[in-house]
Structure formats: structure tokens, C-alpha cells
Amino acid sequence: DTGVSQDPRHKITKRGQNVTFRCDPISEHNRLYWYRQTLGQGPEFLTYFQNEAQLEKSRLLSDRFSAERPKGSFSTLEIQRTEQGDSAMYLCASSSGQGVSNYGYTFGSGTRLTVV
Amino acid sequence: DQQVKQNSPSLSVQEGRISILNCDYTNSMFDYFLWYKKYPAEGPTFLISISSIKDKNEDGRFTVFLNKSAKHLSLHIVPSQPGDSAVYFCAGPGAGGTSYGKLTFGQGTILTVHP
Numbered sequence: 001d002t003g004v005s006q007d008p009r010h011k012i013t014k015r016g017q018n019v020t021f022r023c024d025p026i027s028e029h030n031r032l033y034w035y036r037q038t039l040g041q042g043p044e045f046l047t048y049f050q051n052e053a054q055l056e057k058s059r060l061l062s063d064r065f066s067a068e069r070p071k072g073s074f075s076t077l078e079i080q081r082t083e084q085g086d087s088a089m090y091l092c093a094s095s096s097g098q099g100v101s102n103y104g105y106t107f108g109s110g111t112r113l114t115v116v
Numbered sequence: 117d118q119q120v121k122q123n124s125p126s127l128s129v130q131e132g133r134i135s136i137l138n139c140d141y142t143n144s145m146f147d148y149f150l151w152y153k154k155y156p157a158e159g160p161t162f163l164i165s166i167s168s169i170k171d172k173n174e175d176g177r178f179t180v181f182l183n184k185s186a187k188h189l190s191l192h193i194v195p196s197q198p199g200d201s202a203v204y205f206c207a208g209p210g211a212g213g214t215s216y217g218k219l220t221f222g223q224g225t226i227l228t229v230h231p
Contacts (some may be wrong), residue, residue: 004159031217042205042221043160050216091159100217101148101167107159
């Protein structure tokens with residue numbers, strides 16, 4: 001059971017730089033989600049993919065953010081021209097689409113971004 | 117417009133006693149709720165769910181109660197163990213997300229169980 005893998009685990013970057021995170025979902029899962037969690041808050045939905053199609057983007061995802069899932073397997077989340085307000089834990093999750101209401105879905109350990 | 121709220125940021129309980137974590141919601145159309153547990157430096161892990169057609173669901177030491185008239189749910193942990201110390205999140209379907217599993221989370225409650 002490889003679970004959901006995220007890389008890197010930690011990223012420190014200077015304001016204005018671009019960063020890219022990677023998520024490898026559970027292999028048979030066709031649904032992939034990105035969430036962001038800041039201190040003292042619960043995870044907030046950013047975007048959702050079904051296979052390679054990005055079906056919803058939150059208004060939290062400004063023009064500086066872009067996510068891809070080119071072959072319906074791994075996904076990347078890129079933040080351009082990072083700002084200090086982008087500092088957060090970025091969580092990826094995946095699901096087969098069945099049983100979410102009973103079993104939720106599987107999260108990765110997250111990438112903690114610190115913008116200095 | 118936060119649809120799921122956890123108004124207690126923290127809870128401290130003695131080992132062996134009951135822990136009760138609370139969650140309020142605003143959308144009466146939610147058809148299920150989930151509880152997640154999160155340890156530091158890890159992602160949230162699914163704990164237990166409840167369908168809106170039920171008022172109780174039990175799994176070992178964990179029981180979730182749903183009061184639809186009050187739009188309130190609670191997670192009971194009996195008996196509490198030090199390993200239960202974590203952040204607990206309740207979650208419901210996000211707006212428009214029932215069909216594909218988008219979730220909206222509460223702010224979380226930090227549970228500390230003292231030996």
C-alpha cells in the first residue's frame with residue numbers, strides 16, 4: 001500500500017519565486033483533489049481532477065496557481081510569484097469515486113510551504 | 117460562509133474518560149458527514165462517517181451522533197487514550213461537490229488526552 005505521496009515534504013522559498021509540488025495518488029484512483037491548510041483552519045478545497053480533466057477550481061486559486069494532471073496519474077501544483085500569504089500546508093488526496101460518503105478519501109502527508 | 121463549524125479550538129481529557137467533540141453545520145441538504153483525525157506532520161486520516169438518514173454510527177471506541185433538527189453532530193471517544201491526542205476535523209460535502217466528493221471542513225479541535 002503506497003498511499004498518496006507528496007513531494008517535497010517541505011519547501012522554503014523567497015517571495016517572488018515559483019514553486020512546484022508533486023502528488024502521486026493511489027494508482028487505481030481516478031479522482032484527485034488539492035487542498036490548502038493554514039494554521040488553525042481546516043483544509044480548504046482548491047481543485048479537483050477526474051482522470052486528466054480539471055473539473056473545478058476554487059476561487060481561492062488565483063491566476064498565480066495552476067494545477068495539472070497530464071496523464072491522469074500524478075499531478076503538479078505550481079505557484080508563480082509566491083507571496084507570504086501562500087505559506088501553508090498543501091494537501092493532495094485521491095479517491096476511486098466510490099464510497100466517499102462512507103469512507104472519505106486518502107490524503108497525502110502534505111507539502112509545507114514557507115515563503116520568506 | 118463557513119458551512120461547517122467547530123467552535124471549540126481545544127479539548128483536554130483524562131485517559132479513560134469520554135471525549136466529546138462537537139460540530140455545527142448550516143446546510144440542511146448535507147447528506148453525509150465525515151470525521152478526520154490529523155497528527156502533526158501527517159495528512160488527515162479518515163475516522164468515521166455518518167449518513168444524514170441515521171442519527172448514530174458506531175465503530176469501536178468511536179461514535180458519531182447526528183442531530184438534524186439542531187444541525188449538530190458530535191464525536192464521542194470512549195475510553196480516551198493518549199494516542200487519540202490529535203486534531204479532529206468534521207467535514208461535509210462542499211457546495212456542488214456531492215457528486216464527486218468535494219469536502220468542506222471545520223476549523224478543527226485539538227484533543228489532548230492526559231495519562
